Amino acid sequence: MSDVLSLKPSYYEALKRLTLELAGVHLGEDHAFLVETRLGALARQEGYQSLNKMIDDLFGQGQTRLAVKVVSSLLERDTHFNPDPKGMKAIEEFLFPQLLSLSGSDRIRILSFACSSGQEPYSLAILADKFQKSHPNFSFEILGVDYPSPSLSRAQEGIYTHFEVQRGLPIRDLITYFDRVGENWCIKDVLRESVSFREFHLLSKLDSLGQFDLVLFRNSLAHYSSAAQIRVIRSLSSIVKAERYIMFGAEEALPTSGYNFDPIEGHPHVLIKHASPIEIEPEEERQLMPIIKYNASDDHKESA
């Protein structure tokens, strides 16, 4: 750990344990700078004179509210509009037509799991709105869930900076779906009506969210511990309707013999749920580890 960082090494180790216990997420040694910058900002926001003082209180007084804020702030991710162009193309050209033929005029429910500041759900909503223009029967709603955080609040506001809207969002989509508000850009009502957000502990049971036709959980899996990965995927599996889809990041894959999903030829990051799912036995779980080629530290370095 660098000498320029102010946090006591023992506190850093304690924060790593806290994040693992509360959220199932591993913080690596290379996340020290991220911890300093994120928690330094939180300490100022909470009225502490120093980061160490806030961590003193956190572990000395065992404040649950502060623990949730600390962990949420460490888990925030830097996200872009249209984060994975190939994935978005698969949604537009394969998944939407499939879902339309399966669901008819029934409303299609899409979940953006770990949605951060909302760029993924809004990008999906833009794609779905365009698809709806050529397929009037297509009806959809999108739910974004993540830990409570300033990022999720920003997603709910739907206001993005000049820099954020230019990363991944084509200019035609910007002027069609956003209004300029001073120096920022605000989502228009036409998108806002189809997208909602909910604060959610991502390791908790997901049943209260209902059943979904498509679940997106992209490029976050690698941050989780082995046990948490299995837990999250099992939970997600339970809220995907039979013969509907789950989509991971381009560098992530599941062993498809478990979790009641089958691969789809030509779309390696999309899986379809069995028509008659079976209960997964706990002893089988250890064989169900996801395969991830993704480098967990990349986006944390960037977002620091």
Next chain:
Amino acid sequence: MRTCLVVDNSKMIRRVAGRILSDLKFNTEEAENGLEALNMCRSNMPDAILLDWNMPVMDGMTFLKKLRAEQTNERPVVLFCTAERDVVKIAAALEAGADEYIMKPFDSDIISSKLLQAGLLG
């Protein structure tokens, strides 16, 4: 290697954009105004043009209209790159034949994102 022509009357902007494009493996050329850029395009059409709006001699909009009216089979990707943020002006630029639009200030993420959307990266 692809070529990008940076058209801007600010030497600093040309230098910053040139450095970003060079990191993205583009050959870069520079022009100070629309007229100089038009002459360069007539002799050797680039793959992409990063185009400022307000310039002396010939502005970006006039350049773009003239470029798109040229009798040629080559159609370079044009990215307007300007401080103009008015939606009406953005729409006018797209109507005149711009493929994408970058609002200043920009960074390397924005340039690479726009080039990716235009099919010139990745």
